[in-house]
Every structure is written in structure tokens, then in C-alpha cells.
Amino acid sequence: MNILISNTSKEPLFQQIKEQIKEQIFSGILKEGDALPSMRILAKELKVSVITTKRAYEELEQDGYVVSAVGKGTFIAGQQPHVLREWQVREFENDLELIVQRGKRIGLTKKEMIHLLEIYFEEDM
CATH class of the missing domain: 1.10.10.10 (Winged helix-like DNA-binding domain superfamily/Winged helix DNA-binding domain)
Incomplete structure (x- = not known):
């Protein structure tokens, strides 16, 4: 490990x-x-x-x-695939919440945040 x-x-x-x-x-x-x-x-x-x-x-x-x-x-512990996915989604949501809070603190609008998300999402494709 x-x-x-x-x-x-x-x-x-x-x-x-x-x-x-x-x-x-x-x-x-x-x-x-x-x-x-x-x-x-x-x-x-x-x-x-x-x-x-x-x-x-x-x-x-x-x-x-x-x-x-x-x-x-x-x-x-034994991880059922759907439970493991649920945990992963929950962790992602926690991270996303922190990112949205940071964006709001620096004055980003919802539209600007969505635009940034789209850019980063398309980069990996």
C-alpha cells in the first residue's frame, strides 16, 4: 500500500x-x-x-x-458495485461543493462555473 x-x-x-x-x-x-x-x-x-x-x-x-x-x-470491506459507485458520487459531490463555494468567494457566476466545467470535461475526451 x-x-x-x-x-x-x-x-x-x-x-x-x-x-x-x-x-x-x-x-x-x-x-x-x-x-x-x-x-x-x-x-x-x-x-x-x-x-x-x-x-x-x-x-x-x-x-x-x-x-x-x-x-x-x-x-x-466487501463493496457492492452500486454501493461503491454511490460512495464515489458522494465524494465527488463533497469536492464539488467545495469548488462551488470557492468559485462564489471569488465572484464567479453560475454561468462562468458551468463554462469552466465544460472546458475541463471536454479536455479529457
């Missing part, structure tokens, strides 16, 4: 870990039943506190992305 954290980011370390694990689930890198490193091992690898990795794992479990078994470890 490849996780890169930034000590200069405004995003808390546990959140960076959590989001990168979710991204690896969404992209199919991590699949149902895959074991995550223990909290201690991950903390050591990332040079962070065990409390940081514990919080990331706990929030992932609360959100249904992982399951923990005492004495066995933490594993990627």
Missing part, C-alpha cells in the same frame, strides 16, 4: 491517510478482503503517531470501507 503524507498540508495527517486508502479502494488497487498493515506498522512506515493511524482506521470502519477483527487485523 502506497501512502504519501505531507506535513505542510492543511489537511490533518489522519485525513490524508484515510482519503488515500479510500482512493485506492475506489481505483481497485485495494480489493475486498485485502489486509491493511497494522496501525503500528503503518505509523512506523509513515513516521506518524499510532493515534493518527488509529483514527484513520476507525473512521474508515465507521464509514464502512474496512472491517476489523480483533487479533486478526483490518481488512477492506
Whole structure:
């Protein structure tokens, strides 16, 4: 599992870990039943506190992305394709909400935002 954290980011370390694990689930890198490193091992690898990795794992479990078994470890939960898509859409909506708020703060109109979206959407085609 490849996780890169930034000590200069405004995003808390546990959140960076959590989001990168979710991204690896969404992209199919991590699949149902895959074991995550223990909290201690991950903390050591990332040079962070065990409390940081514990919080990331706990929030992932609360959100249904992982399951923990005492004495066995933490594993990627089974993801039904429609549930996985729903999670991905929810994450996209959260990101989009932040982008719209930023656009409003700098004075962009709805029409300008839609125009920018169309430009970026067509770029990938």
C-alpha cells in the first residue's frame, strides 16, 4: 500500500491517510478482503503517531470501507458495485461543493462555473 503524507498540508495527517486508502479502494488497487498493515506498522512506515493511524482506521470502519477483527487485523470491506459507485458520487459531490463555494468567494457566476466545467470535461475526451 502506497501512502504519501505531507506535513505542510492543511489537511490533518489522519485525513490524508484515510482519503488515500479510500482512493485506492475506489481505483481497485485495494480489493475486498485485502489486509491493511497494522496501525503500528503503518505509523512506523509513515513516521506518524499510532493515534493518527488509529483514527484513520476507525473512521474508515465507521464509514464502512474496512472491517476489523480483533487479533486478526483490518481488512477492506466487501463493496457492492452500486454501493461503491454511490460512495464515489458522494465524494465527488463533497469536492464539488467545495469548488462551488470557492468559485462564489471569488465572484464567479453560475454561468462562468458551468463554462469552466465544460472546458475541463471536454479536455479529457
